[in-house]
Every structure is written in structure tokens, then in C-alpha cells.
Amino acid sequence: MKIWILAALAALTLIVGVWAQDSPSQSSETVARPRKKPAPDAGAPADNELPKIPSKLSPKNKGDEAETDATFKTETNVVTVDVQVLDNKGNPIPNIPKDKFRILEDNAPQTLTQFSTGEAPMTVAMVIEFSARFQAFYSMGWGETLTASYGFIQTLKPEDYVAIIAYDMRSTILSDFTNDRTKTMEAMQRLRIPGFSESNMFDAITDTADRMSKIEGRKAILLIASGIDTFSKLTYDKTRKSLQESGVPVYSIEMLQIERLMAESAGMLGPLATLDFLQGDNELRTFAKETGGQAFFPRFTGELPNVFRAISQSLRNQYSLGYSPNNQAKDGKFRKITVQLVNPATNEPLRMVDEKTQKPMKYTILAKTGYTAPRAVE
Numbered sequence: 001m002k003i004w005i006l007a008a009l010a011a012l013t014l015i016v017g018v019w020a021q022d023s024p025s026q027s028s029e030t031v032a033r034p035r036k037k038p039a040p041d042a043g044a045p046a047d048n049e050l051p052k053i054p055s056k057l058s059p060k061n062k063g064d065e066a067e068t069d070a071t072f073k074t075e076t077n078v079v080t081v082d083v084q085v086l087d088n089k090g091n092p093i094p095n096i097p098k099d100k101f102r103i104l105e106d107n108a109p110q111t112l113t114q115f116s117t118g119e120a121p122m123t124v125a126m127v128i129e130f131s132a133r134f135q136a137f138y139s140m141g142w143g144e145t146l147t148a149s150y151g152f153i154q155t156l157k158p159e160d161y162v163a164i165i166a167y168d169m170r171s172t173i174l175s176d177f178t179n180d181r182t183k184t185m186e187a188m189q190r191l192r193i194p195g196f197s198e199s200n201m202f203d204a205i206t207d208t209a210d211r212m213s214k215i216e217g218r219k220a221i222l223l224i225a226s227g228i229d230t231f232s233k234l235t236y237d238k239t240r241k242s243l244q245e246s247g248v249p250v251y252s253i254e255m256l257q258i259e260r261l262m263a264e265s266a267g268m269l270g271p272l273a274t275l276d277f278l279q280g281d282n283e284l285r286t287f288a289k290e291t292g293g294q295a296f297f298p299r300f301t302g303e304l305p306n307v308f309r310a311i312s313q314s315l316r317n318q319y320s321l322g323y324s325p326n327n328q329a330k331d332g333k334f335r336k337i338t339v340q341l342v343n344p345a346t347n348e349p350l351r352m353v354d355e356k357t358q359k360p361m362k363y364t365i366l367a368k369t370g371y372t373a374p375r376a377v378e
Helices: 002-022 059-068 140-154 181-188 201-212 236-246 257-265 271-291 301-316
Strands: 079-087 101-105 112-116 122-129 161-167 171-178 218-225 250-254 319-323 334-343 363-366 370-372
Touching (some): 101 319, 140 218, 171 201, 201 218, 201 236, 236 271
Parallel strands (some): 122 161, 122 218, 218 250
Antiparallel strands (some): 079 363, 112 319, 334 370
């Protein structure tokens, strides 16, 4: 009987405790209750006597709409253009003053608001074709591709960032952007035996350019490839448009030049194959020209050091120009850019003279050919 009474008391205590947790206590401070209003000051008006907040929607305030409307400021779009000026030997020409540059957007002169020069670190994505189509294990194409890739890495400075991306049927990021050369060399060691026989160049280069479009500073894509694309999802025209919008310069090194010459001389390269290679050469030139880069077609590995030097000098010694477009319309249209060197006194093309020979010197201006204007946010 005692045990039963104790059990009943314990159960009753548990029920009361649960009920106490679920039911608010009358003395609890957490329960909302009306608070007493503080006594108003002697000189303060009563609640019903407080002045009403004027509304511009009131019929009496129609004439004050201009004063009560909120004002908003729009952000000004600034376009940055990296420019290279090369002499007839491909060497960069330094120390050109700001007033000698002129930028045209859709043939309309623009006012330069930013100008900087000097050597700076660079960020490079090496996009390497590595397929069984032209880079079969221990073939000539395999050796040339690895020689060009390793050779360019040796020219990088400690503060430069580089990423290694290989592609065949799809692109693979072997190492992301880093200045740790140990990670870079570990990524290069994975280029041994190619997998597929396809080479989807368009997909690989556009995907890389899109990833690099938000990177600030000196940046570029180094494309080491045969120039042949097998069956990318993107077409050639869409690839051109995508590269123009990304604004990343493309430097290309076309491999297999000597192999093509040997095959043509031996009658082993048919007209269709020859046409494919010529089309690939033209595509590489177009990508480089429209993005402000350069295309190289070395026939022998002995030419590669000069190619690496030209790419390094072009990237490190650039003129960075910036301007606020006269046309601020956010219509998403493509705007054509033209960079010129002019004599500000006569408004004629700038004439340069070789310091050694004192003869007129030809020069080449490399810059992206345009950009796509932003769209208005709906």
C-alpha cells in the first residue's frame, strides 16, 4: 500500500510539473501585459494633439511632390583596356605618354580617366591539348606539347600565378591558380598517357575564359594546341563572342607545324586534312587578334624560347587604359573599341623613329576589339 501511495504521489508530481511548464505563471515577467504609460511632460501635447505626418499623396501637398521625391544615383560604368605597343621585331615599346593614346568606342572618341604602366605580375591559365589524336604516347606531338608546356613554366616569376588545364573530350583542371611551383609540376606530371582521341578546344577555352573574367590585373590564357576542334558543344562563332565578352587575352602556340610539312611533302596529308589545319590556324589567329593576344606558329622547338620571351614581355609591359563611355545605355549590345596613337598637336597618327637608325619605325597596337555593355537590372 505504501509503494502504491508513493507511486501515485510521484505521478501526480510529474503531471503538476508538466502543467506548470505549459501554463504561464501569473507572476512571470515573460508574459505580455499592458504597461503603464509614463506621465506626460507638462509642456508635451497629448497623443491626440500630436501633429500629423504630412503625406505627398494628400491633395493639399500636390505642389510639394518635387521636394519630397527621393533621388537615386546611378553607377557609372568604367571600361578597362590593356594595350600593347610592339615594334616591327615584336618588342614592346615603353614610355609612351598618356596624351598620345586615343580610344574610340563605336567610332566616337572617349576621354581617358585611368592610365598606368609598368611591369606587374601576371595570372596565366595554360590550356593544353592532350588527346590521343595528336599527343599519342611518345609521339612527336606528345614531345612537342610537353616541351612547350614545361618551357613556359620555367619563364614564370615567383609572384606569377598559373593554372594547368588539359583537355581532350572534356577539360580537366589539373591545378588551380597558384604560385606554388611544386603543385604546378605535380599537375604536369599527370600528362603522360592521353585518354580520348577527341579535342574539344572551343569548350575548353571558353570555360576557362569565363572563369578568368572576374580576375583583376594582368591575365591571359596560353593555349597550346593543334588548332583542331572535333565536336565541341559551342560553335566557332559562339566561341568568338564568348571570348570577346570575357575580355581575357588569348596567346596561342600552334603545335605540329613540322609534322604537317613532312606529311605534305610525303603526300600523306590529303586536301581535307590540310584544309582542317589551315582553318585551325585561322581560328587561333582570330582568337588572339580579337582578345588582344598573339598567335605563334613555331616550326622547331628551338623557336620556343623566343616565343616565351615575347609572351612574357607583352604581358608584363602593358598600358592599362580606362574610360567612362559616353554611351551609358545598359542595353547588352556589343561595343567596338579602337585604340590609336596620335599626335595631340596635329591629331594625326603618331610617328615613331628608331633610336638607333633614326628611321621611321612601324609599330603594332594590340588590344581587345570590344566589349558587351551590361544589361539593366529588371
